[in-house]
Amino acid sequence: MKNIKLLDCMLRDGGRLFDCKFSDYEISQITDRLSKSNIDIIEIGFLRDPAKTNYTKNSTFFNDVSQMSRFIPRDTKTKYVAFADYGMFDPDLLPVCDGSSVTGLRVGFTKKNFNQEKEGVKKALRDVKSKGYELFIQGVNSLGYNDEEFVEVLEMVNEMEPFSFGIVDTYGAMFPEDVDRIYSLVDKHLNKKIALDFHAHNNKQLAFANSINVINLCKDRTLIIDGTLEGVGKCAGNLNLELIVNYLSDELGYNYDFDEILDTIDEFIRPLKNKYSWGYSVPALMGGLYKSHPNNIIYLFDKFRLSCKDFKNIISMIDKEKRQRYDYDDIERLYLEYSDSKIDDSYALERLKAKYENKKVLVKSPGHTLIDYKSNIDDYIKSNNPEVITVSYTESDFMCFVGNKRRYEKLIDKKHEGFVLTSNVKNKTDLEDELIVNYNSLIDRRYALYDNSVMMLLNLLKKLRVAEIAIAGFDGYELGKENYNDESFNNDRQIEKTDEINREISKMLRDFIDKVNPEIKIELITPSLYEGTE
Known part of the structure; x- marks a missing residue:
């Protein structure tokens, strides 16, 4: 028929x-x-x-x-x-x-x-x-x-x-x-x-x-x-x-x-x-990837001289609902915001590669299991001798990764080996113990919680070509429990969205593990609501 x-x-x-x-x-x-x-x-x-x-x-x-x-x-x-x-x-x-x-x-x-x-x-x-x-x-x-x-x-x-x-x-x-x-x-x-x-x-x-x-x-x-x-x-x-x-x-x-x-x-x-252009192009691909109205694509392409990567990053910054329409003033604002956070991080990446490339790395996230399972973590460090990096809190002997400006301001005066900062926190520094990496290269705005600091650090470690990653203190959120190892962290924003946050971060972690397997082995060494994603 x-x-x-x-x-x-x-x-x-x-x-x-x-x-x-x-x-x-x-x-x-x-x-x-x-x-x-x-x-x-x-x-x-x-x-x-x-x-x-x-x-x-x-x-x-x-x-x-x-x-x-x-x-x-x-x-x-x-x-x-x-x-x-x-x-x-x-x-x-x-x-x-x-x-x-x-x-x-x-x-x-x-x-x-x-x-x-x-x-x-x-x-x-x-x-x-x-x-x-x-x-x-x-x-x-x-x-x-x-x-x-x-x-x-x-x-x-x-x-x-x-x-x-x-x-x-x-x-x-x-x-x-x-x-x-x-x-x-x-x-x-x-x-x-x-x-x-x-x-x-x-x-x-x-x-x-x-x-x-x-x-x-x-x-x-x-x-x-x-x-x-x-x-x-x-x-x-x-x-x-x-x-x-x-x-x-x-x-x-x-x-x-x-x-x-x-x-x-x-x-x-x-x-x-002879008058108009249409058809496949990398900017058009970005419209498909981020489900964006074609007028946003055309405006960015005509208005600014952008690399393909910059084009992708700016389209991804537009709010999901707004992407389906077009607001040229909003695009101008995002372009300026993006330009302010974009830096040349080649020096920082070179120094970080020298420290972490082909190494075992232990990521210590500030979950309460850092306290509950301290002896297990110490045993892991003794047995494996990994490079250790903390996330959003400091320990005097280790580097600290920070992806949030307010968190950085609370940590400036605390003891640490050095800071790895994303460029949305700070886009330049004169301090020898601070290294700044491009924020937009570490996030994927297709996820709602794209700025989760642990996930940003994992993306950085992937760029640094580490051999193995162990993660401690990446607990997940539970109502009625102390979720952090430090009372300076604020639990309030998680109260009504605990399950939603856990599901989203679980998906992000699972996708990351799938992407790097088998090049990088990932291991959660403390209990986690995300550990089913291993």
Whole structure:
């Protein structure tokens, strides 16, 4: 059974690259050529509230479906649709569908819309159907939902009974395993009468592979695959329509006119390449890794001359929620903050390597087990003769690692062999017993607790190529117990989030151990709520 349909979103999603400023001639020609190529569905543009967007021709930002009708060829089997973002169009202004213009409307909503305005979303969807349009539901950023939340969306979709529902990889962040997981939820919970749409972006160069994956998975319902000519779109762009056309035609026997597609690319897409750039790049990859709105990527790329590593670090600094939007003032602030903390730490790393490279290292975190298991720790030191480094507290014979400015200020006058400081604590020093390392090179902002000092030190020791790491006093947090070896530490912030903190640090430690295995052996030598991660 040929259950696959192709949807071209060139005039809508592709057009976002240049604010949808297609000439009327280009719109007419592209729709006509795609129709002649036997593309099943063509998305002709955005439908926007006239109070928010003023349509003045030579654009695919429309205010009324009647403005689209002149671009739709007569006597065609191709279906024409428009895209409406919830909150950006007024369903009350939507005329009854009479077949003279688009016959379907794709309605997109965000997780925030779903959580805070669910009834409003449902009303808008019902209104589209009641006016006689085929309803295509597109939930933005499918990866933004956990499994339970996604099932809630699917339940609402079943209630609405649309023509289709979309898995949307808004930031090009999906790996094939993500596709498998989300598809399994769809397969189990979405009514089989509802078509499935897959919308991919190419930040990780996986748009084509992920689309093939969905094709192989989806055999018992109609499947719609979105794409654009030559992958046109903001930042990394979309699935290349010509790739999927060729695959379906040559491998699965579908009847698309590949030559007509190529002619359309030559005439209308190649000229765009002289004015605009899109496609895979390392900055676009960062957008996929950190699920960031493409405008953040474009602004950083155009505004600042950044190395790839600096680009990654600044994108990772943007708050997770804010990454999905764009705030140029916030990006400017983060750029300045990052610039202030970035240093040349080559001298510090050279000295630290001389001390720790290929050595056994004992990391002493300030948990209460340092007191309870002191004799065990002393025996370990006697038997193994490791280099010892403390974290956030001092002992007179050992180096002390500090990743927090307030903690450093409490320790300045205490006895120690020397300090290893991160550059957010201090970005320069004249003291011989202080070494400063780049803060941003030791953290991964994909974790909520990325600035945990023990994890930062472990990342530093990895850079220093130590042979083995033993960890003591990395206890975890328990309510009603003394968690630290020093009363100067504050327990207050852990009171309500103990389990959450323990889970997050456990994951960070487990991921670190997996990453360095087998090059570096990791051992927890005192009891720890994290020790199941060994």
